[in-house]
Amino acid sequence: MDVLVIYDSFYGNTLRVAELYQQVFADKGISVEVKHVSKIEPEDVKNKKLLIFGSPTRAFRETPGIRKLLTKKAMPLTNRLVFVFDTRIDPDDTNSAILKRFVKWFGYACDHMEKQLKKRGAHLVSKGIGYHVMSAEGPLKQDVSMKVNQHVAELINHLHS
Numbered sequence: 341m342d343v344l345v346i347y348d349s350f351y352g353n354t355l356r357v358a359e360l361y362q363q364v365f366a367d368k369g370i371s372v373e374v375k376h377v378s379k380i381e382p383e384d385v386k387n388k389k390l391l392i393f394g395s396p397t398r399a400f401r402e403t404p405g406i407r408k409l410l411t412k413k414a415m416p417l418t419n420r421l422v423f424v425f426d427t428r429i430d431p432d433d434t435n436s437a438i439l440k441r442f443v444k445w446f447g448y449a450c451d452h453m454e455k456q457l458k459k460r461g462a463h464l465v466s467k468g469i470g471y472h473v474m475s476a477e478g479p480l481k482q483d484v485s486m487k488v489n490q491h492v493a494e495l496i497n498h499l500h501s
């Protein structure tokens with residue numbers, strides 16, 4: 341199975357999650373390529389069985405780089421199997437009631453990536469996942485590695501069912 345993780349990252353946390361995906365898939369005998377969004381060409385995407393998009397949540401959505409890629413006409417996304425994840429702050433870690441309300445209204449990078457991918461005719465293998473960072477610059481919360489293990493196992497099950 342050919343899997344490509346397309347990621348964007350400012351402080352390295354989303355890259356770290358992408359690499360965890362790569363490692364966990366590899367443990368199960370599946371090789372995964374991890375590539376920064378700025379380096380993706382339509383050719384890279386063409387022959388992959390599964391495309392995974394990872395973005396930090398910034399201002400309640402995906403990064404401009406990921407958004408640009410998902411709206412690029414030349415990117416062959418129709419009928420492709422896709423999955424998304426993001427990194428984000430846990431609203432329970434902040435004392436801001438207004439932030440909690442904004443999150444409810446505007447969501448996370450995952451929501452916008454999924455919406456755009458559906459619009460492009462891609463097929464979501466399963467619901468996108470958000471991984472928590474301790475603060476804007478990270479690090480990732482301790483449970484992230486365990487969660488990625490679990491989510492990759494679920495993804496593989498979905499792909500084989």
Ligand SMILES: Cc1cc2nc3c(=O)[nH]c(=O)nc-3n(C[C@H](O)[C@H](O)[C@H](O)COP(=O)(O)O)c2cc1C
Pocket residue numbers: 348349350351352353354355395396397398399400401427428429430473475476477478
């Ligand atoms: C300018 C800015 C805006 C952010 N907006 C959000 C947001 O709307 N929701 C959220 O949960 N986290 C937000 N964060 C926290 C980011 O999600 C966090 O920096 C990111 O997960 C780190 O990933 P990275 O190291 O891959 O860039 C924001 C951080 C910055 C610096």
